[in-house]
Amino acid sequence: MQVILLKDIEKLGDRFEVVTVKPGFGRNYLIPQGLAQIANKSNMARLEEMKSKEAKEEAQLIGEYRALIEKLESDVLQIGAKAGTSGKIFGSVTNVQLAAAIKEKWDLDIERKRIEVPEDVKDLGSFVADVQIYKHMVAKVRFEVIAD
Numbered sequence: 001m002q003v004i005l006l007k008d009i010e011k012l013g014d015r016f017e018v019v020t021v022k023p024g025f026g027r028n029y030l031i032p033q034g035l036a037q038i039a040n041k042s043n044m045a046r047l048e049e050m051k052s053k054e055a056k057e058e059a060q061l062i063g064e065y066r067a068l069i070e071k072l073e074s075d076v077l078q079i080g081a082k083a084g085t086s087g088k089i090f091g092s093v094t095n096v097q098l099a100a101a102i103k104e105k106w107d108l109d110i111e112r113k114r115i116e117v118p119e120d121v122k123d124l125g126s127f128v129a130d131v132q133i134y135k136h137m138v139a140k141v142r143f144e145v146i147a148d
Contacts (some may be wrong), residue, residue, distance in 0.1 A: 001026045002018055002019070003026050004018055004037045005017050016054070048091070056125050065137050066137070068133060069138075072102075072133075076126075076143065077102065078101075078115045079097055081093060083124055083148075086091070087124045088124075089121075089147075093097060093122075094145075095112040095115035098112075098117065098131075098141070100126060101108060101113055102131070110133075124145050126142060128140050128142050
C-alpha cells in the first residue's frame with residue numbers, strides 16, 4: 001500500500017514523501033492518526049499543490065533564519081559559573097545552561113539537543129557552540145564562561 005506522509009516519521013520517511021507500507025499499518029495506524037493519506041490520483045495532485053506552497057513558505061523561513069543566525073553569531077553570550085582560583089569551574093557548562101542563556105538573552109526557545117558543545121567546558125574563557133536553527137542551518141554561537 002502506498003501512502004503520502006503528512007508528517008515526518010522516524011525510520012519511515014519525511015513529510016510529503018510517498019512510501020510503501022503494509023496495508024494494516026497504513027489503514028490501522030497512519031491514516032487514523034492523521035499521519036498519512038492513501039496515495040491515489042486526487043491526493044497526488046493535492047500533494048503537488050502542497051509541495052509548491054510549502055516550498056514558497058520554506059524560502060521565506062530560510063530568509064528569516066539566516067537573519068537570526070547572523071544575529072546569534074554577531075554577539076557573545078556570557079555564562080556565569082562558580083570558579084576556583086586556578087580558573088577551573090566547579091562542574092561544567094552544558095547545553096542546558098546554553099539553552100537557558102539563549103532564552104534569557106534573545107528570548108528563543110531552542111531545545112537542548114539542538115545545541116552541541118564541542119568539548120568539555122570546565123574552564124573560564126571563550127568557547128563556540130553549534131546551534132541547529134533549522135534542518136541543516138547551524139549557527140556558531142560564541143560564549144564566555146565568567147566567574148560569578
